[in-house]
Amino acid sequence: MNVDASTLLIDGPWRHQFVPANGARFHVAIAGPDDNDAPLVVLLHPMPEFWWAWRHQLPVLAAAGYRVAAMDLRGTGASDKPPHGYDVPTLARDVAGLVRSLGADRAVVVGTGTGGEIAWAMPAIAPDVTAAIAVLGCPHPLQARAEPLGSLRLRAARHIAYFQLPSLPERAMASSDLVVRLLREWGARGWTTPEIEDTYRQAARVPFAAHSAMERSRWLVRSAPRVDGQRYLGALRAAPAVPVLQLHGGEDGCRPAATAAASGRLLARLGAGYRFELIPDAGHFLAEEAPDRVNALLLSWLREAAPAVSP
Numbered sequence: 001m002n003v004d005a006s007t008l009l010i011d012g013p014w015r016h017q018f019v020p021a022n023g024a025r026f027h028v029a030i031a032g033p034d035d036n037d038a039p040l041v042v043l044l045h046p047m048p049e050f051w052w053a054w055r056h057q058l059p060v061l062a063a064a065g066y067r068v069a070a071m072d073l074r075g076t077g078a079s080d081k082p083p084h085g086y087d088v089p090t091l092a093r094d095v096a097g098l099v100r101s102l103g104a105d106r107a108v109v110v111g112t113g114t115g116g117e118i119a120w121a122m123p124a125i126a127p128d129v130t131a132a133i134a135v136l137g138c139p140h141p142l143q144a145r146a147e148p149l150g151s152l153r154l155r156a157a158r159h160i161a162y163f164q165l166p167s168l169p170e171r172a173m174a175s176s177d178l179v180v181r182l183l184r185e186w187g188a189r190g191w192t193t194p195e196i197e198d199t200y201r202q203a204a205r206v207p208f209a210a211h212s213a214m215e216r217s218r219w220l221v222r223s224a225p226r227v228d229g230q231r232y233l234g235a236l237r238a239a240p241a242v243p244v245l246q247l248h249g250g251e252d253g254c255r256p257a258a259t260a261a262a263s264g265r266l267l268a269r270l271g272a273g274y275r276f277e278l279i280p281d282a283g284h285f286l287a288e289e290a291p292d293r294v295n296a297l298l299l300s301w302l303r304e305a306a307p308a309v310s311p
Contacts, residue, residue: 003202005027008051012029013062018078019101020101022096024079025080026080026094028070028072029051029052032065033065039108040068040102041066041067041069042099042110043070045070045071045115046112046116046285048182048204050076052070053070053285054287056291056294057294057295064302075213086215088232092121095122096122104129106128108133108302112136112138112286113285115138125235132245133244135247136248139259139263141236142237143263152255164221169210173204173210183196187285188283191289196288245305246260247297249279249284249289251282251283252282252283260276264276279293
């Protein structure tokens, strides 16, 4: 049964806003000062989630003086769901357009999982608007492609291969138990609740949301040998250095911590300022599984990367 996207505009200590960017309209949940003096932090959710994944971070970062925008990516939640544009460069340009539409010159971009892949791309695709990036549960794309066999857990690799099939994974997301399986298998044991599982299950039933999620995954796989994929990797290699915080869960059921930690050696060669933190008892969905630890690490890093005006 289809779900109306308006049901995902969940109330809380934030405000919902629709913002034009890069030829589409995006939903964001915003918290913090309603002016352009406060540093902007943009939060990008993972698959199979939507903006609500950042519900624990929005009020905490806002209380520290940041203007925080948790974005529904293209094709997700209450954002537009056009039939194309699910490649990482376009998704990064969506974020850049959102930053400008919110009246900011630059932003710190924080992403988890597939949102983390977009965050990694921001200095390459949109250097003018990217002040710093924080990435949760996602190795650097160049590192992942250098170690293709080690960058995914076996069960996760099987899921990614399944996502390449036409139609079947969309139906499994919208009508079967695929969303709940991903949440349970990629996260640490026992982290979900019936409310969490039902909320994300409903999000997958918004028309075209499941297809859009699959299209993001398909581009990451299918672009690898193509010209557009090679151009993307070339842009990553030439990206300017920005401050980077990388967080990874020791129980991540999607991406092994060892491959993620190896990103530090790559970034050292690229000349980026870098900090890596392992959260041992958490899985792939760090912002929800270990919110207090994630909030503390983000705030401590942000004080140096993008100091806030006193709230």
